[in-house]
Amino acid sequence: MPPQIDFAMKNLLIFKNLCAVFVLMLVLVSCEPNEDAVAETEITATNAMATITPEDLEGEWILSAMETDTVVDLNSDGVFNSNILLETDCFVDMGVVFYAGGDMTTTNSKLDFKAGTNNNDFECLSGRTDAGLWDVENQNDEERLIITMTINGETYTHKRVLERTPDTFAFKVNRLESEEYLNGSPDGTDAEEVTVLSLEYTRVN
DSSP states (O other): OOHHHHHHHHHHHHHHHHHHHHHHHHHHHHHHHHHHHHHHHHHHHHHHHHOOOHHHHOEEEEEEEEEEEEEEOTTOSSOOEEEGGGTOSTTTTOEEEEOTTSEEEEEEEEEEGGGSSSTTOOEEEEEEEEEEEEEEEEETTEEEEEEEEEETTEEEEEEEEOEEOSSEEEEEOOHHHHTTTEESOOTTSTTTTOOEEEEEEEEOO
16 A cells, blocks of 8 residues: 555544544533533522521511410400411511611510400500611521610610521510510410410511
8 A cells, every 4th residue: 555545544544533532522511511500400409498698588577477385265256276366466567677788677566464454355565666687697507587676775686596488487486585475464364374486477578
């Protein structure tokens, strides 16, 4: 075989091998973005469920549930509920507004049994508004709402572990805080020894 033809055939063989390698690289590269996209989507979805940002809570929220440790019949209709909002409209205006930048306002209410004329009566003390600051943090796989408020010259900072859905958040209430919502629950009534366990808020906008 003449040297020129042999040289040409060798070049052709090398060219074919290079083309095969190039095609193989294209196949591999074309697969990688799809695999990365799936992995990125999975990570993003996981992070979305595990973290909270201020933007998640910004806006107006209203109280949608006040759960207690026992059922009560405050409105004497014969139906007992553990969600006090189903027994009285005293807390209908209770809510919170989280503003961008960290400011907040809350509207609170309280059932005052000591203000009633007898053990079965109570008075609704509503419309109290307080202002403060808020922030959020993610710590030890928990989402926390941080609230700082000054009331009667005293500054209080509370951290609330949140149970959250896209449109609601809830947190537990201790016994001392419970007394802020149910004052002087009388002996011998449905409200005796009732403790508020948790508050749930639902997004308005």
